Amino acid sequence: MSEFNLYIHIPFCERVCIYCDFYVTTARKHMDGFTQAMTKEITLYAQRYPGAKLRTVYFGGGTPSYLPAENLTTIMNQLRSSFNIDQNAEITLEANPNNLSHEKLKNLQDIGINRLSIGVQSFREEDLKFLTRNHNVNQARESITYAKAAGFDNISIDLIFGLPEQTLSTWEQNITEALVFSPEHISVYNLTVEERTHLSKMVQQKKVNLQDEKIELEMFLKTIQLLTQAGYEHYEISNYGKSGFYSRHNSSYWQGSSYLGLGPSAHSFEGKRRWWNVSDIRKYIEILETGNTLPVDVTEELNVQQKCMEYIFLNLRKKEGLDIREFEKIGGFSFFVKFNKALEKSREFIIQENGRIRLSDKGFFLYNKICEEFVSEL
Known part of the structure; x- marks a missing residue:
């Protein structure tokens, strides 16, 4: 690959949300070992693809904003010394509202992050409690306000609909409040019950009654109506952007472009081939500490x-x-x-x-x- 889009999986979270099925860990003790392993993985791929250009960089997770600023700085410095990052590259970092202090935002700008994806999920306290999010509504509001004040001019926020106790009215209120902040991009996801999540267990144990599909459809259609009326372009099932503010990184996936994924569980794709890393932080670190082998778990050729x-x-x-x-x-x-x-x-x-x-x-x-x-x- 002479140029590609880069995804970096930061698996650390303060807590695991009930609906999350991504590979994550709450073990902070591995943060420094992970960072060193990540720099090694970057170096190994730079040797495989010398002089390669990065069109986009996306820090996903997990909660990338939970990783200390010095660790993020180390990773970005390694990227810059190993690859040719396009001068107009979109560099996104996913963040939780409670991690975005004024100091953290300045750190992120200093290392070159130019797009934030903030996991607001809801502007209602009862929704956040159900989802076991570790931020409150006030922190959600402040995080967007602080990010704008810090100079970020490409902000995306995530929202979730279809929660058990949501009504069409309370969902409209969520959309209305989001529009008050006028973010450049909004991602709206339907709550999905994935296997091996705490939410799945709650459903099986009949502790949660799922939302009626007819109401979910009404919420989905109302979202399209309200956001398109507000000037957002509905360019993908779950994504809405102002003109010129589509997610370039995520769009590359849907366009079938080549991408490289680093970190535990991260996936990569190149033409007819895809591969993904081990989904274990200890194995990931051990493999990269003990030799010059990439932490790939599975590789397959597409028929x-x-x-x-x-x-x-x-x-x-x-x-x-x-x-x-x-x-x-x-x-x-x-x-x-x-x-x-x-x-x-x-x-x-x-x-x-x-x-x-x-x-x-x-x-x-x-x-x-x-x-x-x-x-x-x-």
């Missing part, structure tokens, strides 16, 4: 069927949908012949125009089910 599946899943997420001719080049077969049944079953949620297939707003809400219909015919 035609897998490439077709990925194209469908990635492109139907986007507002513009998938390019039929491009898909047929990958698959080597007629799109309409192959997916005649899927198209018929999903016809009320699909829009065909200008050589493309895209989902309607209701289709976006049913994205998983529609994709399953297509994939079942591969």
